[in-house]
Amino acid sequence: MSKNILAIDDSASIRQMVNFTLKSAGYHVVDAVDGRDGLERAKSQQFDLVLTDQNMPRMDGLALIRALREMPAYQRTPILMLTTESSDEMKLQGRAAGATGWMVKPFDPLKLIEVVRKVIG
Known part of the structure; x- marks a missing residue:
């Protein structure tokens, strides 16, 4: 079974590139357009990895990571920042x-x- 990855970025072109790259490597990818959207998706489905941008409207990457780490289901889930920062x-x-x-x-x-x-196999 392929691993589920949540990819969060406000740039449609970055989401498309991440999606294409990871799907071609055999992963299942779900997109979110900002931190708040990503948090809602994380609440409705368990992911093996979260990839997030930092600078996004409504909720930035750091706020998203803090919110995810407060959830028991995401306390040990790998979270990678993919950002220009x-x-x-x-x-x-x-x-x-x-x-x-x-x-x-x-x-x-x-x-x-x-x-x-390296992070999720």
Whole structure:
């Protein structure tokens, strides 16, 4: 059975690229358009991995990660930030919020697959 991944980004082109990349590697991908949408999807279905952007309307990535980590079902689920933010300060905030890892956009599709496989198999 393929692993379920929740991909959250307010950019349609990034969602499309993540979706295509991960589906071609055999994963099942569900999209969300911002943090609030992602949180609602996470409440209705269990995911093996959450990929989220940081800068989004309605709820940013750090707020989303904090909200997910408060839910028993997502306390151990890997959460990767996929964002244009690359400062050490932002990475520290991500780690403090509960992010498992960090990738900077634009991303290399093969590197994304490699990281996802390392985290969830």
